[in-house]
Amino acid sequence: MKKVLILLIITLISTPWLYAQSPVEQEIKKLSMDKWQWMADKDVAKLENLFDDKAKFVHMSGSWKKERELEIIETGSIWYKNAEVHDTAIEVSGNTAVVWNRITLTAFVRGNDVENEFTVTEVYQKQGDDWKMLVFTFSSVRDTHEIEH
Template identity: 80%
Template sequence: MKKYVILFTFFFCAGFAVAQSSVEQEIKQLSMDKWQWMADKDIAKLTPLFHPEAKFVHMSGTWTTERELEIIETGSIWYKKADVHDTAIEILGNTAIVWNRITLTAHVRGNDVATEFTVTEVYQKEETDWKMLALTFSSVRDTHEIEK
């Protein structure tokens, strides 16, 4: 009997780890897709991803989903390329938090600039879809590491 309890525990834990890993992979892919959609100015894909009440924190201010989509669509900030150097993800129930250490190349006020950031993304599962609740850019040194 003891052997069966140990086997059950092992397979239960292994199954949970795989499921957790699967959700983390789904969120990581969604985060990577989001960077590409921002670079492509693909409002059609970003609109359903961004929760209507989401907040976006940048170096120059904090604004709403509506304003973020307008900024992306008009190109007043063009997120040309996000080179992701490191990612950490935590899943807490139906909430996912993603930390990406990136070098962002953006076109701002007529100039291309490359800036090191740690970006914090918060997602919440609503029925079958993940919705972004928050996106925060934190300026960091290029030696910054995400502690896992």
């Protein structure tokens, strides 16, 4: 019994370390979360700086490049009102980072508020001192979908 209790205590103490994020992962996670707020605020100046000039965007209604995404956000033809992030996984390899966010997105589209469950894939590349988004893809999922860590 004593061994089981000690093992349980060690497991509980060490579990947070298994999920600890590196400084780069923390930086990428903050950038990803900031991006959701910038989209809600329609802050195209900050988004223009974040999006690489060759970035691609994939949505339920189509795919396009940076200029069109910024136009959509600025005009409010899609207003990303709120992204409730339920789970995030980040993998970094060299100067590339991939982020998966499982979200419930509330958006104003074609005159209506809509709510959808997505897993959003974001690909970032370190360019000089800045991270630039190269890919932003929405995948429609059920609310029971889980991101494998």
